[in-house]
Amino acid sequence: MNATPALPAPVPVVCAVIIRGGRIMLAQRPPGKKLGGLWEFPGGKVEPGEAPEAALHRELQEELGCSVRITQALAPFVHAYDWGSIKLIPFVCELAKGSTEPHPHEHTALVWVEHEELLRYDLAPADVPVVEMLD
């Protein structure tokens, strides 16, 4: 008999590194939520049975009202927080032709920053390895 309790599976979360004119979008999480005030790549939890790409398009419509074109899928990885683990599934994207300008429906603020500036922001800890994957 195995006495070790099974750990809950990591929660799958998609995020978008949206690049425009050489700058990358960061979005600030609202205060009062987990990781409140920290900066992240927009995205969110994948629903059961949903493809990661579909989750990405759905979350970006909900959060920013914009549409994107995925240009690269980065390697997913697991990050452990003290409340549980997430499996972060990052995509590099650009705004789709004809997309509405992104607006923060759920975030406190959006900024477009140079690659070199990304690590100067207080990022959600799981996002630091994503920055390191970007060339």
Ligand SMILES: Nc1nc2c([nH]c(=O)n2[C@H]2C[C@H](O)[C@@H](COP(=O)(O)OP(=O)(O)OP(=O)(O)O)O2)c(=O)[nH]1
């Ligand atoms: N959207 C997004 N979430 C991220 C990133 N990095 C990171 O650690 N996360 C975490 C924050 C949340 O705990 C979870 C995504 O949840 P969510 O954005 O869909 O929803 P939420 O804030 O209501 O989640 P929660 O408070 O219930 O954890 O993944 C990121 O770059 N983008």
